[in-house]
Amino acid sequence: MPQSEHERLVDLAARLEREDPGFARAMRAGRPARPREYRRTGPWWGLALGMVLLGTGIALAQGLLIAAGLVLVGMAAQLVDPDPARRGRQGPGRR
Incomplete structure (x- = not known):
C-alpha cells in the first residue's frame, strides 16, 4: 500500500x-x-595554499616545496572541479 x-x-x-x-x-x-x-x-583554500607552496619552492629552489605545491594544487583542482557525471553533464564526445 503506497504511503x-x-x-x-x-x-x-x-x-x-x-x-x-x-x-x-x-x-x-x-x-x-x-x-x-x-x-x-x-578546495579553494587548498588551491591557494598549493600555489603559495609552489611559488615559495621556486623562489627558494627547494624541490620538496615545489613537489608539495604541485601535489596540493593537483588535489585541490580535482576537488574544485566536481565529477561531471554527478552534475548531469557528460564528457566530450558523449551524447
Missing part, C-alpha cells in the same frame, strides 16, 4: 535534516543556503 504524500514529505524532511542540518535550518527560516555539495571553500 500518503504527507508521510513521504515527513520522511524526506527527516532525511534532509540528517544529511545537511544547516541547509534544513536555513530552509525552515526562509533563507535558503547552498547545499553541502555546492560549498567549495575548502
Whole structure:
C-alpha cells in the first residue's frame, strides 16, 4: 500500500535534516543556503595554499616545496572541479 504524500514529505524532511542540518535550518527560516555539495571553500583554500607552496619552492629552489605545491594544487583542482557525471553533464564526445 503506497504511503500518503504527507508521510513521504515527513520522511524526506527527516532525511534532509540528517544529511545537511544547516541547509534544513536555513530552509525552515526562509533563507535558503547552498547545499553541502555546492560549498567549495575548502578546495579553494587548498588551491591557494598549493600555489603559495609552489611559488615559495621556486623562489627558494627547494624541490620538496615545489613537489608539495604541485601535489596540493593537483588535489585541490580535482576537488574544485566536481565529477561531471554527478552534475548531469557528460564528457566530450558523449551524447
